[in-house]
Amino acid sequence: MQQIINFLIKYKNTLLFLFLFLLSVIFTIQSHSYHKSKFISSANFFTGGIYSWVNDVDMYFNLREYNERLVDENKTLRENLAALTEVELDSVFTDTTSYNDPYQFITAKVIANRYSKRDNFLLVNKGKADSVATDYGVITSRGIVGIVDETSQNYARVISILNTNSAINVKLKKSDHFGTLTWNGKDPNRVQVEEIPRLAPVKKGDTIHTDGRSLIFPKGIPVGIIEDFHLKSNQNYYEIDVRLFNDMTNVGYVYLIKNNNQEEIKNLDSNE
Template identity: 55%
Template structure:
């Protein structure tokens, strides 16, 4: 017994190092898998509070561009109001016709934004006490931003579309072929659309919108335009480079959307799978 204690005491630094290293490796591995039970995240009183205090200062510098964005969005919506037929054809970014009463929208602000790492997250200023829940969709006037990950009472973290674990159902507006939106970790301005079959007739410049096959986003929210495409290794599917409409490096006001039917649809899908 004495020897065991002696051993522990002599090697206490190494043992402490080993223990904490294993702990941090567990956190790291968890952070690389989707839907982990992440223990440390920025949706808490301390980091959320600090970020929101400093974003209060920061947002003054972006007032002009934020205003311009709002006017642009208002203009689009007004055009839609006055020329219904025209607007339905091409002017809409967010297709209002598919928004029925099943969706709840909340507006909020981004208080922290990352885009330089492989797995990027945002922090927003509303949380569970304002009705935000995990797996709700986040977008702004130009396109999609991400999916809610963790919430605290006043803050939430968002898995950005610039995250290697993010997978979002998307489709090509013209041909209605759908695929999965992923990110290769390179440029914050482009994402990749995979699993689009070879027979799809695509061209550079085609619009990509959300597909509506998942319960997170409704159909028709804009994502980006095709920048480049080639066949993948198996020669059966396209690998498409999508240039985002959204500038993910400058995010300010965003909307959070909840599908009221999501739970019912998921329960149904689960019972069918079993």
């Protein structure tokens, strides 16, 4: 303790100068919008770089698992392709020059993932420089992950489906009854579906998909399997517990989905 006191006495002038200098920098940043924006931009770049470095190390030790996921995804794609008849293939790809898919996919790597709070986010290593914008859907080969809500030059923040503010349109796979996917903030492996009417044929083990009614996700993106359900107090709508296909505590690579027709549809909808 005496050594610490002696050190403080010896370098009191230097320490006082550093303290006042730091204080002046803080006041300058807070009182000038230009300096503040530059500081925030630098901080985002710095933290993004740290997240990238830490994630690269984590990715190295999980390469086998990610390779297994890719193998599973390729297997699923081949099975889906084999399920199409020759007639269906001809009808879809008769004229490839005129075939126009409204959805565009961008691959990205998750460099930060929070799932232990009530309102969770992910950070991915693609941003404005990669033509990523807000309201892009985010999925993996196993299912839905979230929606982009903020972008910087090289990174994007994603509202996770494990966020109490998240609300996504979904449907029963076996019927056209649709509802809203939410999260109650409890189990990261389970989400809830609300507003499915009591007339819907709900069964345990049935699959939940995206319904294609939103401008963000195409129809048929898997979400999870129904584990439990009950009628809400008004007895008109079900509240359904769904076990996710995705392990939201272990998300490595994702696909960002751009709806090329989104602005056109928004403009028509706003003209009402």
